[in-house]
Amino acid sequence: MLSSKEIRQMWLDFFKSKGHLVVESKSLIPQNDPSLLWINSGVATLKDYFSGKKVPPAKRITNSQKSIRTNDIENVGVTARHHTFFEMLGNFSIGDYFKKEAIAFGAEFVFDVLKLPKERIYITYYEEDIDTYNYWIENGVDASHLIKGTRDTNFWDVGQGPCGPDTEIFFDRGEKYDKRGLELLINDIENDRFIEIWNIVFSQFNNDGENNYTELATKNIDTGAGLERITSILQDAPTNFDTDLFLPIIREVEKMTKYHYDINNYFTRDPQQTKINTYFKVIADHIRASVNAINDGVNPSNVGRGYIIRRLIRRSYRAGLSLGIESKSFLYTLVQVVKDSLIYDIDVEEVAKVIRNEEELFAKTIKDGEKLLEAELEKNGTVDVKVAFKMFDTYGFPIELTAEILAEKGITIDMNEFNKFLKEHQERSRGNVEAGMQKVINSLAKIPGKVSEFIGYDFTESKSNILYLLDDEEEISKNSDPEAISYVILDKTPFYATSGGQNHDHGYMLQDGNKIDVIDVFKDKYWNHVHVVKGIINKKAPVECFVDKAKRINFARGHSATHIMFHALRKTYPHEIIQQLGSNITPEHFTFDFGLDHRPTKEEIKKIEHTMRDYIAMQAKRNYIVTSIKKAQEMGAYMTIEESEYHDANAVRVVEFEGITKDLCGGTHVDNSHDIQDFKIVGVDSKGTGVYRLRVVISFELVEKYLLEEISEKQKLLDTLIKNNQQFKPDYKYEYPTEIPAGTFAKEGLLEQYDIYEENIREDYKKFLKEKQNESVDVSKYQPQSINNIKVYIVDDLDTNLLRKAAVELREQHPDSLIVGLSQTKPGNFFFMVASKELDSSKYFKEITGKHNGKGGGNAIVCQGSLNEEIALNELVVQIKKELNA
Structure with a gap:
C-alpha cells in the first residue's frame, strides 16, 4: 500500500522525468493577486505565467500545491471527499506540449506508474473533441470506457479569456459503493462509485466575452489531480478521511475521548456512529487547514482570512466538546501530527501557541456565554430561540451547550425553529467573507x-x-x-x-x-x-x-542576503544546476528554496556561511539601476521566480552589489553588504524531489539570539541523555563545559563540541543497553494462577526489555498459558503485553486497554502497548479474572 507521501513524490518524479520543472507549493496566501482570498488550486500560483504577465521559469512545470476552499464549510465531515484544505497535483504546459503529449502522460502515469487496472478507469471528454477521443484510444483505452460529455460537463470557460475542452479520468470503485452503473457518469450524477481523480484542461481558444471563440496561437495545458482522492483509491479507503492523511490525526484525537472512529460505518450507517465520525472528521479537516494557514501567516481574527481560521478552530473545538473532550485546549496538541502527515515546513511551536491562545479565548467566550444564558433565565425564566441563535451566531456559543444547560432546568429549545434561523443565516452569509473580499475587489476594479x-x-x-x-x-x-x-x-x-x-x-x-x-x-x-x-x-x-524602522531594516538585510546568498550558492555548486525556487523574507528570518541533486552537506553549509561572511566583510556598495529587460540581460542580471514581478519590460530595476551580483528585484535593500552584519544557516529542509529550503537568520542580534537558544537546548539534551544513562549506571557522570564564550565563532565551536559530547553519551547508552539486553531472565520464580481453568502468569517486576524476554521464555515453556506483563519503568508509563499460544489474547487485550485509556495492538498470539492510567497489579489481576470468566 502506497503512502500519500510516496504518491505525491511519484507524481513529481514522473513529470520531472518528462522535462518538467518541479515548483514547490506556494503559500496559501495569494501574492499580488487580490482576486483570490486563498490559493484554491494548483494553477492559481501560475496565472501570471499563463497570462504572459511574467516570464515562466520553464515551459513545463509540475507541482503539488496546498489549497484552501471554504465556501461550503458545513459539508465538511458529511461527505466523503469535501475538505477545506487539500493538495492539488498538477502538470502544466505553457506554450509547449498539447493534447497528444498530455494524454500520453496521463495514460502512462495512471496505468504504468500507479498501476491502476484499465478495466476500472473511465474517461469523459467533450463530444466535439475528436482528437482527445482518438488519443485515448491510441494509449490503450477501450472505446467502451470513453464517455461523451457536453459543454456543461467537459468545457472549461470563465467568460472572457482562454478556454477549452477538458478530459476527466474516473476510477470505478465497484458496486459496493453504488449498484448503478455508467448512467452515473453519462448523466453526471453525484456518486461515491466513480471518483474523478484527474482533470486535464486544453486551453485552446480565446473567448472575447461575447462567446466568440478564436484559436489561441499559443496553447496551454492546465491539470489538476486530487492527492486525497488518489490516496483513498490506492489505500482502498471508503472516504478520503480513512487515509494516512487524516487517520493519524483522528487516532490522536481518539486518545482524548471515550469515543472511537469507525471506518466501516461508511457501510453500516449507524446513525449515532455517523455523528461521532463526523466530529472526528471535522477536527481532522479543520486542524489541517488551520495549521497550514497559520504557518503561512494568517492569524485568527474577525476579518478576512483570519475570520475563516477563527471559524475553523472554533468549529473544531465544538466538535471536541461533542466528543466529550473537556480540556480547555486540545487542538494545539495536534500540530505535530499534522506536520508529520505532510511534507511542509511547519513551525510547530509557534503555530501551536497561536491555536492554543485561540482555544483559550473561545473557552472564555463559552464561559461568558453561560453567564449571559443564566442572566436571560433569571430575567425571563426561559430562553427564546432568537436569543439562543444570537448567542450561537454572535458569541460563538454552541447550541448543544445551550440545549444541555436548559435541559438541566427542564427547558427545551425548539431545534426545528433554531435550524430554520440557521439555514436562513447560512443562505445569507455563505461565503460571506469571500463575498466581502469580492466586493472590495470589485471596488478596486x-x-x-x-x-x-x-x-x-x-x-x-x-x-x-x-x-x-x-x-x-x-x-x-x-x-x-x-x-x-x-x-x-x-x-x-x-x-x-x-x-x-x-x-x-x-x-x-x-x-x-x-x-x-x-x-x-x-x-x-x-x-x-x-x-x-x-x-x-x-x-x-x-x-x-x-x-516600523527596526523591522524594515531587517527586511532589507534579509532581502539583500537572499541575493548575495544566491550568488554564494552558484559559487558552491555547479552554476548551471542552481535555480532559486522561492523565498519568504520576514523581519526575524528568511527562507530560500533551490534545486539540488543532493542534500547540502555540513561542509557545504559551512562553505556557504564562510563565503557569505566574506561578502559581508567586503563592504560591497549597493546600487539601483532602472533599465530595460534587454539591457538588464546584457548586464548579466539574474531574474528569479520570486523577482519576476515586472509588467513594464522597459523599466525594470536591477539591484547591484558591486563585485558580487546583479539581480532584477523590486524589494528594499541595505546600502552596503556590511549592513547585513552577520549570517547563519539555521536549518536545511527537504521539500521533495531535489528541492531544499535553507532557513537563515541575519544581523548580530538575531544570530546571537539563535546561538544562545541552541546552546541552552543542547545543554538540556546532554543533561537528559546523562540521566538516561544513569538508569543503567547510577554513578554515571559526564562533564561538559557550560560557560558560554563571547563571539559568534566561539559559540559555533562550542556547539560543535556539544555534538561530539552527545555522540559519546549516546554510544555509552548503546553499550549499557546491550549489556542489559544480554542479562538472563530467571522465569522459574513465576507461578501461575488458575483462572477459569486457564493458567495465567503475571510478570511485573522487570523493565520493558527484560519483560519481553521473560514473556517469550514463559510462552515457550508453557504454550497453553496466558502470560501478562506489566512494566512501570517510568512514572505513569506502563507497558502491557498479553501472549498466548492457543488463546485469542487480543480480545482480552482490547478490553483491558479500552478500560484504562490504553493503546496498542497485535494478534491472537502477541499483543503489546501501554496503559495510560495508573493501575495496581492486584487491580489488573481482578480485571483479567473478570475477562476470563466472562
Missing part, C-alpha cells in the same frame, strides 16, 4: 489605473492624502469604529507591499490624534498599494505614515 506612488525606497515616513477609502462593500467617506477594517489607497506611501518574496511593511498611520494600525499591504492589478488598516479614519483628512 473601478480604479482607472496607476494612481499611487511608492516612495518607500527613500522614505519610511510620509504625509499622504487618501485617494480611496473602502470597507468590505463600497467606497466610504469615513469609518468611526476603532475596530473596523478599511482598505486605503494613498497618493503616496512608504509601506512596501508583499511581493518578490518580501512580506509587507509593519507600522501605523496617524490622523487627527487617532492611531490607525496597518495590518496588511498588497498590490492591485495596477500595482497600487492597498493598505488594510484598523481604526477610526476619515477620507477627507491627510494621514501621517510611519513604517
Whole structure:
C-alpha cells in the first residue's frame, strides 16, 4: 500500500522525468493577486505565467500545491471527499506540449506508474473533441470506457479569456459503493462509485466575452489531480478521511475521548456512529487547514482570512466538546501530527501557541456565554430561540451547550425553529467573507489605473492624502469604529507591499490624534498599494505614515542576503544546476528554496556561511539601476521566480552589489553588504524531489539570539541523555563545559563540541543497553494462577526489555498459558503485553486497554502497548479474572 507521501513524490518524479520543472507549493496566501482570498488550486500560483504577465521559469512545470476552499464549510465531515484544505497535483504546459503529449502522460502515469487496472478507469471528454477521443484510444483505452460529455460537463470557460475542452479520468470503485452503473457518469450524477481523480484542461481558444471563440496561437495545458482522492483509491479507503492523511490525526484525537472512529460505518450507517465520525472528521479537516494557514501567516481574527481560521478552530473545538473532550485546549496538541502527515515546513511551536491562545479565548467566550444564558433565565425564566441563535451566531456559543444547560432546568429549545434561523443565516452569509473580499475587489476594479506612488525606497515616513477609502462593500467617506477594517489607497506611501518574496511593511498611520494600525499591504492589478488598516479614519483628512524602522531594516538585510546568498550558492555548486525556487523574507528570518541533486552537506553549509561572511566583510556598495529587460540581460542580471514581478519590460530595476551580483528585484535593500552584519544557516529542509529550503537568520542580534537558544537546548539534551544513562549506571557522570564564550565563532565551536559530547553519551547508552539486553531472565520464580481453568502468569517486576524476554521464555515453556506483563519503568508509563499460544489474547487485550485509556495492538498470539492510567497489579489481576470468566 502506497503512502500519500510516496504518491505525491511519484507524481513529481514522473513529470520531472518528462522535462518538467518541479515548483514547490506556494503559500496559501495569494501574492499580488487580490482576486483570490486563498490559493484554491494548483494553477492559481501560475496565472501570471499563463497570462504572459511574467516570464515562466520553464515551459513545463509540475507541482503539488496546498489549497484552501471554504465556501461550503458545513459539508465538511458529511461527505466523503469535501475538505477545506487539500493538495492539488498538477502538470502544466505553457506554450509547449498539447493534447497528444498530455494524454500520453496521463495514460502512462495512471496505468504504468500507479498501476491502476484499465478495466476500472473511465474517461469523459467533450463530444466535439475528436482528437482527445482518438488519443485515448491510441494509449490503450477501450472505446467502451470513453464517455461523451457536453459543454456543461467537459468545457472549461470563465467568460472572457482562454478556454477549452477538458478530459476527466474516473476510477470505478465497484458496486459496493453504488449498484448503478455508467448512467452515473453519462448523466453526471453525484456518486461515491466513480471518483474523478484527474482533470486535464486544453486551453485552446480565446473567448472575447461575447462567446466568440478564436484559436489561441499559443496553447496551454492546465491539470489538476486530487492527492486525497488518489490516496483513498490506492489505500482502498471508503472516504478520503480513512487515509494516512487524516487517520493519524483522528487516532490522536481518539486518545482524548471515550469515543472511537469507525471506518466501516461508511457501510453500516449507524446513525449515532455517523455523528461521532463526523466530529472526528471535522477536527481532522479543520486542524489541517488551520495549521497550514497559520504557518503561512494568517492569524485568527474577525476579518478576512483570519475570520475563516477563527471559524475553523472554533468549529473544531465544538466538535471536541461533542466528543466529550473537556480540556480547555486540545487542538494545539495536534500540530505535530499534522506536520508529520505532510511534507511542509511547519513551525510547530509557534503555530501551536497561536491555536492554543485561540482555544483559550473561545473557552472564555463559552464561559461568558453561560453567564449571559443564566442572566436571560433569571430575567425571563426561559430562553427564546432568537436569543439562543444570537448567542450561537454572535458569541460563538454552541447550541448543544445551550440545549444541555436548559435541559438541566427542564427547558427545551425548539431545534426545528433554531435550524430554520440557521439555514436562513447560512443562505445569507455563505461565503460571506469571500463575498466581502469580492466586493472590495470589485471596488478596486473601478480604479482607472496607476494612481499611487511608492516612495518607500527613500522614505519610511510620509504625509499622504487618501485617494480611496473602502470597507468590505463600497467606497466610504469615513469609518468611526476603532475596530473596523478599511482598505486605503494613498497618493503616496512608504509601506512596501508583499511581493518578490518580501512580506509587507509593519507600522501605523496617524490622523487627527487617532492611531490607525496597518495590518496588511498588497498590490492591485495596477500595482497600487492597498493598505488594510484598523481604526477610526476619515477620507477627507491627510494621514501621517510611519513604517516600523527596526523591522524594515531587517527586511532589507534579509532581502539583500537572499541575493548575495544566491550568488554564494552558484559559487558552491555547479552554476548551471542552481535555480532559486522561492523565498519568504520576514523581519526575524528568511527562507530560500533551490534545486539540488543532493542534500547540502555540513561542509557545504559551512562553505556557504564562510563565503557569505566574506561578502559581508567586503563592504560591497549597493546600487539601483532602472533599465530595460534587454539591457538588464546584457548586464548579466539574474531574474528569479520570486523577482519576476515586472509588467513594464522597459523599466525594470536591477539591484547591484558591486563585485558580487546583479539581480532584477523590486524589494528594499541595505546600502552596503556590511549592513547585513552577520549570517547563519539555521536549518536545511527537504521539500521533495531535489528541492531544499535553507532557513537563515541575519544581523548580530538575531544570530546571537539563535546561538544562545541552541546552546541552552543542547545543554538540556546532554543533561537528559546523562540521566538516561544513569538508569543503567547510577554513578554515571559526564562533564561538559557550560560557560558560554563571547563571539559568534566561539559559540559555533562550542556547539560543535556539544555534538561530539552527545555522540559519546549516546554510544555509552548503546553499550549499557546491550549489556542489559544480554542479562538472563530467571522465569522459574513465576507461578501461575488458575483462572477459569486457564493458567495465567503475571510478570511485573522487570523493565520493558527484560519483560519481553521473560514473556517469550514463559510462552515457550508453557504454550497453553496466558502470560501478562506489566512494566512501570517510568512514572505513569506502563507497558502491557498479553501472549498466548492457543488463546485469542487480543480480545482480552482490547478490553483491558479500552478500560484504562490504553493503546496498542497485535494478534491472537502477541499483543503489546501501554496503559495510560495508573493501575495496581492486584487491580489488573481482578480485571483479567473478570475477562476470563466472562
